[in-house]
Amino acid sequence: MYFGVFPKSSEISVNKFIRLWVAEGLLELKGHDESENEAASLLQQLIDGSLVVVSKRSLNGKIKTCRVHGPAHDLCLREAECKNLLYVVNPETGKTYRMFSPQGRQWVSVNSKGDYHPVPFDDLTHSRMRSLHFFVSGTEPTNELRLSNFKLLRVLDLQSLVLNDFPTPLLDLVCLRYVALTITISKCLQISSLWNLQTSTVHGSALVQSPTISFQNEIIEMPQLRYLHSTRLYISSPMKVPVLDNLQSFSRLNPSCYTKEIFQGIRKVKKLGIFGRG
Template structure:
């Protein structure tokens, strides 16, 4: 994976995925790989399993000193990793410039039209309130958002379902730390590949035919 020419886009996508984790956090390798696969960043190589290819991606990023190796398992394989602070800041700047990642801000009113073209929508760990206003044009918008995620220790008090329901093409819903019931929303998101959420009641998975990772906690 040479970070030049066409391949740099792949490196950039993989690095941007680290922005969904809090700064200085030890990132779980297994979760990171599941997210990469769900967002379809990982392409087949020589008939290898996608998990193996994803590990190769990560090893290449570490070899190029773009990512820091973290803790190891007893068998010597990596358990966690971290991103350099300076590289994280660079990714943040580039992500904002290219409108591929949007970080919610409680000081700025949010409308579905303001975020519909953002590939990822991230709720920062300290955010508790956000003003979200579905617009009169919302029903006619096909959101480009593929990932909606919250970061560590997030107990946001907002109309999360109103936001998530706009993202019809969502592939990743990572909201396990949001104390809201998502049981009515998840079945509507038929493109989901990864979901981690709280639910209050059981629901059918019949329409979620693309689902690869499911982590549900009954509240």
């Protein structure tokens, strides 16, 4: 049913989908590795059953992206809506935005082929929503969204929108496990208050020169963080770095960050991306 969150016929990153699935808490398992392995196994079962189609593979044959058949996607939508789990705002039927009542659904997906338009949310939605996804184009929705009202939000995917600045109300969402943003300016982010965060993806807009995203030292002490991705990433090195047992992936980290202390702290990382000059 979670495939209904994505627009019909969209190409979905398998890695992203599995991380979202785990962040939603859809698997009753202990430990990140166990949950991710089980999610990958269940996804493979859907592929073997021809409900999900492989779109792209990596050079070693690993599945990179997938799609859902049109009829299967319709089934996902119907089942998720019947169980009061999902509400899709402005589905791809050309309808205009309208006032809506999601009736306290846990997943809300805002889809549009055109520009972003403000979407109203009622108090019941604020109190019950667990994930919010945007698949639109446009700029700066955060004032209208009133992010600080979504106290129990676990997943916030605003990557398709271009934000003029980092939305500071996001720092009040202490239950967040997954966040994806696109911003236009270089920024030093202070997200260490988000102790439950597992995945952080903060990219620069393709419309401007890729900004450098800096993080304060405290980010390397976040206990649940597993994936830290950015267009350009900079972390200043403290005198002592704890060993990050859960951290799996750093993406596009500036070479000047590679100090002895940093390497000691991230020695369990499985994937490391480097960007820029040392």
